[in-house]
Amino acid sequence: MNAVIYALFIVLPYVSLVVLIGGSTYRVLRWATTPKGGGGLYLGLYRLVNRAGQRSYLSAVGHILARMLAFHTIPKNSYGRDYGTWLSVFLFHWGVFLLIAFHLHLWMPWLRVGAEAMYVMGMATGTIALGAGLFLLARRVGLRRIYGLALNALDDYVAITWVVLIIALGLAMRALAPPGLFGEAVAWATGLSSLHPEPPPAFPLFYAHVLAVELFMIYLPFSKMAHPFTFPVNPVLYGKFEDVDEVRRRVEEELGW
Amino acid sequence: MVSVRKVTYGRGGRDILEESPMYGEWRREFEGRGSVHVRIKEETDEGTLKAIGVTEMQRIDRGASPAERKRFFASRVAEMARENRAFRHHMDACVHCGLCIDKCPEYLGTRDPTNSPVGRADLVRRIYRRLNKASDGLLGRDVDDKDLARFLEEVDLDRIWTYYYQCTECRRCSVYCPMGIDQGEITRAVRQIFVEMGMIPEFNARTIRGVYETGNNMYIKKEAAQNVLDFVLDDMRQETGRDFKAAMDAERADALLLPSSTDFFSNIGTLKGEIAIMDELGLDWTLDSRALEVANFGLFEDEAHLKYIGDNYVNAALRRGVKMVVFGECGHGWRAFKNYVAPRLEAMGVQAISITQLTAWALRKGRLRVDKKVDAVVTYHDPCNLARAGDLIEEPRFVLRSVVKELRERVHNREKTLCCGAGGGLLTDELMPLRVWAGWPSVYDSLRTGAQYMVAPCSIDKAQFPAVIQYHKAPIKFKGVSDFVYAAMYGLDVDKIA
Ligand code: SF4
Ligand code: SF4
Numbered sequence: 001m002n003a004v005i006y007a008l009f010i011v012l013p014y015v016s017l018v019v020l021i022g023g024s025t026y027r028v029l030r031w032a033t034t035p036k037g038g039g040g041l042y043l044g045l046y047r048l049v050n051r052a053g054q055r056s057y058l059s060a061v062g063h064i065l066a067r068m069l070a071f072h073t074i075p076k077n078s079y080g081r082d083y084g085t086w087l088s089v090f091l092f093h094w095g096v097f098l099l100i101a102f103h104l105h106l107w108m109p110w111l112r113v114g115a116e117a118m119y120v121m122g123m124a125t126g127t128i129a130l131g132a133g134l135f136l137l138a139r140r141v142g143l144r145r146i147y148g149l150a151l152n153a154l155d156d157y158v159a160i161t162w163v164v165l166i167i168a169l170g171l172a173m174r175a176l177a178p179p180g181l182f183g184e185a186v187a188w189a190t191g192l193s194s195l196h197p198e199p200p201p202a203f204p205l206f207y208a209h210v211l212a213v214e215l216f217m218i219y220l221p222f223s224k225m226a227h228p229f230t231f232p233v234n235p236v237l238y239g240k241f242e243d244v245d246e247v248r249r250r251v252e253e254e255l256g257w
Numbered sequence: 258m259v260s261v262r263k264v265t266y267g268r269g270g271r272d273i274l275e276e277s278p279m280y281g282e283w284r285r286e287f288e289g290r291g292s293v294h295v296r297i298k299e300e301t302d303e304g305t306l307k308a309i310g311v312t313e314m315q316r317i318d319r320g321a322s323p324a325e326r327k328r329f330f331a332s333r334v335a336e337m338a339r340e341n342r343a344f345r346h347h348m349d350a351c352v353h354c355g356l357c358i359d360k361c362p363e364y365l366g367t368r369d370p371t372n373s374p375v376g377r378a379d380l381v382r383r384i385y386r387r388l389n390k391a392s393d394g395l396l397g398r399d400v401d402d403k404d405l406a407r408f409l410e411e412v413d414l415d416r417i418w419t420y421y422y423q424c425t426e427c428r429r430c431s432v433y434c435p436m437g438i439d440q441g442e443i444t445r446a447v448r449q450i451f452v453e454m455g456m457i458p459e460f461n462a463r464t465i466r467g468v469y470e471t472g473n474n475m476y477i478k479k480e481a482a483q484n485v486l487d488f489v490l491d492d493m494r495q496e497t498g499r500d501f502k503a504a505m506d507a508e509r510a511d512a513l514l515l516p517s518s519t520d521f522f523s524n525i526g527t528l529k530g531e532i533a534i535m536d537e538l539g540l541d542w543t544l545d546s547r548a549l550e551v552a553n554f555g556l557f558e559d560e561a562h563l564k565y566i567g568d569n570y571v572n573a574a575l576r577r578g579v580k581m582v583v584f585g586e587c588g589h590g591w592r593a594f595k596n597y598v599a600p601r602l603e604a605m606g607v608q609a610i611s612i613t614q615l616t617a618w619a620l621r622k623g624r625l626r627v628d629k630k631v632d633a634v635v636t637y638h639d640p641c642n643l644a645r646a647g648d649l650i651e652e653p654r655f656v657l658r659s660v661v662k663e664l665r666e667r668v669h670n671r672e673k674t675l676c677c678g679a680g681g682g683l684l685t686d687e688l689m690p691l692r693v694w695a696g697w698p699s700v701y702d703s704l705r706t707g708a709q710y711m712v713a714p715c716s717i718d719k720a721q722f723p724a725v726i727q728y729h730k731a732p733i734k735f736k737g738v739s740d741f742v743y744a745a746m747y748g749l750d751v752d753k754i755a
Binding site: 051076077078079242250 | 438564
């Protein structure tokens with residue numbers, strides 16, 4: 001292993017992981033430890049929750065999960081429903097979730113999946129995610145035309161482009177992979193996790209794909225890509241109202257009804 | 258800035274703006290230039306500022322140089338992010354998807370994209386990001402003075418002021434934003450900063466002054482209120498042939514009714530309904546001449562005034578030694594009441610409920626009898642602050658179904674409700690062009706149901722909608738909920754009771 005390969009594929013993975021976990025934790029802690037406001041109130045209010053009928057924290061958790069996994073606010077009716085955007089958002093996010101899950105296979109070689117099944121599932125999911133990602137990128141470029149507002153910052157383009165690039169590189173790698181690549185990648189991955197580094201497969205597209213991921217992991221906590229972590233610290237979503245039936249019972253008792 | 262994407266019901270329909278007979282007026286007012294010219298007045302006189310304590314809260318002189326004032330504003334934005342979790346979250350979490358834009362009633366009414374949730378937020382987010390260097394201060398240092406000065410040159414405080422007083426704090430954005438960002442909360446934070454700079458809209462400052470001087474927004478003194486009350490009771494006796502009791506400032510009582518001060522002027526029908534409900538339930542109840550109000554304009558301005566006005570309600574309850582406070586018809590006031598006053602009253606063992614809840618529960622238990630349902634088709638406009646901040650959605654519907662022949666739902670109901678266009682402290686004449694157009698989507702949504710009446714338990718709605726309806730020559734009338742309850746209880750004509 002030459003020094004560059006060693007630095008980029010043995011050292012950098014650890015650095016990326018530390019930055020990803022450390023940085024995200026730091027961000028979440030910063031949000032969570034920011035006081036509500038003076039005197040423990042949000043500018044004078046005890047709560048900010050915006051959803052009527054949210055009477056327990058459990059229902060808040062359910063609502064937040066639904067937002068994160070089903071994106072159901074996007075097709076919510078307001079002069080028609082935006083199914084197109086919803087579908088692409090849904091496919092893109094779930095494509096990425098699934099692709100990440102598939103990669104866990106690298107650490108579970110005992111899980112027997114037929115090579116063909118693996119290939120088909122990976123390529124199909126990747127292609128769908130790539131298509132949805134490109135659609136979202138196009139939508140972003142066209143935002144100004146849709147809404148008349150230039151709201152894209154550099155971060156907005158970088159983030160989506162980067163993910164699309166990672167997926168594209170992954171797909172290309174998979175399509176052009178020499179037969180032994182998966183085995184070598186497993187050796188490299190398990191080597192990293194067991195702290196007994198093995199050299200990465202010597203394949204340019206593999207290098208490119210992995211490097212893009214590593215850099216993305218470092219970029220993530222400090223960009224808009226930290227957005228999934230903001231859900232549990234949004235007081236508009238995680239709050240709750242008191243139980244109105246409880247109030248009603250108290251009042252009825254008071255009135256002797 | 259013409260309507261970029263048409264806002265229609267169904268494919269191929271006309272844009273909702275074009276559905277108004279006043280569309281020509283709209284084009285003259287907003288087309289090609291947006292709404293930046295509709296600016297709320299902040300030229301409040303010193304006397305009023307002093308009377309409501311703004312001069313004490315103020316942290317920078319109004320005569321300070323523009324550069325100094327901008328610097329103060331920027332430094333407060335940074336501070337706000339450190340001390341206000343919601344503000345910090347909302348500054349950080351936006352993914353710039355733009356999905357909130359065409360959900361904002363202000364955007365729907367003006368089609369000015371800066372007058373939208375993310376447009377408004379970005380005016381301030383740009384400053385926040387610059388101060389935080391994107392990396393949250395982790396990498397990179399804080400900006401140095403020279404950098405800041407150069408950057409602040411581009412910041413236009415007056416533009417921020419204008420657009421932040423075009424937000425009704427309706428929170429519709431927070432329902433539709435995938436991240437749950439509530440621009441209404443950013444607006445509250447930014448207005449807090451403006452108040453600290455001695456900037457508060459004249460209309461709102463004068464309204465708050467009313468509470469300082471008389472305990473209500475309309476400067477009604479006790480004698481005047483008593484006169485109106487006597488007159489109303491007399492009227493009710495004639496209409497129903499029945500005697501009603503309504504005490505003012507009773508030494509002790511079980512329940513305190515907080516009416517809207519406007520119920521003593523323009524919404525007499527609502528006042529009659531509230532009195533009748535309290536009386537029919539056989540409650541030992543009173544009004545408090547220092548708390549003839551439900552509004553809380555502090556919600557639109559700053560924390561100190563919100564608390565001051567909120568405390569006024571707590572004090573009234575303590576003064577009268579009541580076990581229960583019944584809150585009259587008001588939207589934004591209910592938000593402040595439910596989320597600031599009620600928890601404090603409940604901690605003291607005092608029940609805090611709204612008249613709509615009381616009516617619904619009484620009807621369900623058969624404690625209120627309805628003589629004859631009002632023969633009318635109505636539709637319900639969910640006041641923003643009840644639906645999205647007050648957990649009050651089904652009770653008014655239950656009440657209306659019990660007292661009118663037919664209740665028709667609008668397309669945009671419950672948490673999807675469209676704003677009246679004058680909440681958030683925008684109920685002032687100089688914003689009229691904005692008000693009549695931001696309120697139009699809701700009126701049009703109601704018109705499409707074919708109902709004769711639009712109904713809402715909200716005093717701002719009662720001041721705003723008649724103006725919108727008249728402007729657009731819309732064939733629909735507007736009323737409060739308790740008006741219908743009163744009419745139904747005694748079989749009266751709802752149009753004749755006010
Ligand atoms: S609170 Fe209402 S008026 Fe303000 S930005 Fe959000 S949707 Fe628009
Ligand atoms: S919907 Fe939310 S995340 Fe998207 S642009 Fe608007 S405020 Fe930002």
